[in-house]
Amino acid sequence: MRFQGNYYVSESAIIGRNVKIGQNAIIHENVEIGDDSIICENCIIGEPESESYYNGHYKNPRTVIGRNSLIRSGTIIYSGSIFGEHFTTGNMASIRENSKFGKNCVVGTQCDIQGDVVFGDYCRLNSHIQISKKCIFGNFVFIYPFVVFTNDPHPPSNQLIGSNVKDFSQIGAGSVILPGIIIGKHSFIGANSLVNKNVDDFELHSGNPAVKICKVYYVWSKENKRPHYPWPYNFDRGLPWEGKSFDDWLKTEEGQRYA
Amino acid sequence: MRFQGNYYVSESAIIGRNVKIGQNAIIHENVEIGDDSIICENCIIGEPESESYYNGHYKNPRTVIGRNSLIRSGTIIYSGSIFGEHFTTGNMASIRENSKFGKNCVVGTQCDIQGDVVFGDYCRLNSHIQISKKCIFGNFVFIYPFVVFTNDPHPPSNQLIGSNVKDFSQIGAGSVILPGIIIGKHSFIGANSLVNKNVDDFELHSGNPAVKICKVYYVWSKENKRPHYPWPYNFDRGLPWEGKSFDDWLKTEEGQRYA
């Protein structure tokens, strides 16, 4: 990355302290980038809504990227989205308008976030994921590659029914989630599933169509031959309870906010 | 989008009236862009065929984008393709040589059209779709995310057998269509299906492998508790019968052309 020369920043953009901007990057009007963030090469931040191409008076809404974010090369973020601090993208992610992400979220390489979605904090999306409009995600939801959240129950129609995934749930690679599904907290969807029914808290569902396999407590780690779920007791990398006990963290002021 | 300055247009390109070209965009030789079209940032239009890299005398074939088109940022369109008016792409779509699209088609974000394909009018491809060579699509065919149309019956081989999808059919998210499948008109493929048999007109097929579930007439709208298919009676957004009765439109001169 060359943090110099050949990039474009709109005069109305607000760029924080110690922000680095890569070559060929384009920062549009009404964009605000937090301190210490990095916008890598070829990124487009604040991409105008289609309407502005046809209406010269249209004012694109404000786009806010929190501090300490890392927007990897080739990412396109439309105007009108808000991202908390420590936001990270993979290469060539595409995020449409009116998307809201909490802090410490990751949207991986070549994801397609279609806009009008809400993510909590510490959500991690691997690569090649499509999230359609109206979907809502809690905190600490991790989604694996090639997952699709659809929203039209009988396409094409004018009904858009988003799904709702609760805290700490995990969606396995290649799964398709049909419209309007509620996935409870701490649940786990197996790889390549077709989810057409709601999933209760702490349940593992899998298959095409997905069926309940068991409670997640019965999934054991291959490494240490103990139950792996609820996973926060066994995984903490980059998470607020890193190096502490999950139970102890839950009792802290921060943990209480997610309880 | 900054419609000025830092882009490249070949001297042999023909740019219509009121065309806007975004920053870093590249319009190659022998490209023709219709009036009132918008080529967004970082797009490459008329990308040379590989042969031209090695043969300095190779002349890339003509690329034509119809009027009123919107080519979103990062899209790469190879030379030798033809697109009707009101063509739209999502971000970072890739369209290889010798693709033909009728009017009012949409190719969504990060789609991969491998070339040598034919689409009729008013086809809509959502995101992350792969269409392999030799596939043929009618009019008003809508394809949802992560669908793949394959073409090699026993890979790798030199046989390429495209599929053929008739008018008004809908292909659900995550489905894989095996080579040489014929999908009749007004049919509907459920999500995450593996389609290895032909599908008759007005049929719903679903599953891995897909089987006939029923005629589409039996799929009801969740919203109004009435049959939703054939869908043109219940959905008209952006379609030529918008605001009219589908039956009345079918009797018009335009409707007759699609009958």
Added chain:
Amino acid sequence: MRFQGNYYVSESAIIGRNVKIGQNAIIHENVEIGDDSIICENCIIGEPESESYYNGHYKNPRTVIGRNSLIRSGTIIYSGSIFGEHFTTGNMASIRENSKFGKNCVVGTQCDIQGDVVFGDYCRLNSHIQISKKCIFGNFVFIYPFVVFTNDPHPPSNQLIGSNVKDFSQIGAGSVILPGIIIGKHSFIGANSLVNKNVDDFELHSGNPAVKICKVYYVWSKENKRPHYPWPYNFDRGLPWEGKSFDDWLKTEEGQRYA
């Protein structure tokens, strides 16, 4: 492609003879590009590792692209990877650090190679494929679109268990390979499968979950009504036995190296 003007090459990059570099391309420090290679538009070669954004003294590892390579437009290759001669990418491929590819490999459009992987010679990846870390592939392995190789047996965890695919195997479109799977030589995974068990040499597995269907000898060509597998007896395009008998080639000095 304009092989002039508006691109950037680091002073420490080593560019071979007769290399062509497209517009807006960025060649970073410590990159070495072999003779007669083509780097198309908007490519980023030697993308810095994240650490270098925060540590000004961090030196990104060496990136080597062999001679006669063709890196198509929009591809992003991170520093620290090594590619043999005649390496080809599709558009907008993403290849992370510490990936090793032998000679004559292809990584298709919008693939996501997550790094720490090893491929032998003559591997061909179609479009939209995700290879996670720690996976190992032999020679002549062909992978079709939307395939995912996962590596975390109970996500999220700190265990990363790559899979291992042996020479001449074929992985069908849309399949998900669970972590730590061994796929024997000359095997074939059917489309849209979920592979959760090892696959022996010369076996066809298919389904969700995948089961053994038969030995590959029983899969016949639709064209000539003869067994198609082992496929090297029936397909040679671009392969070292092209125009010769596969058996004769196996006896050559080159063939012995792959025996």
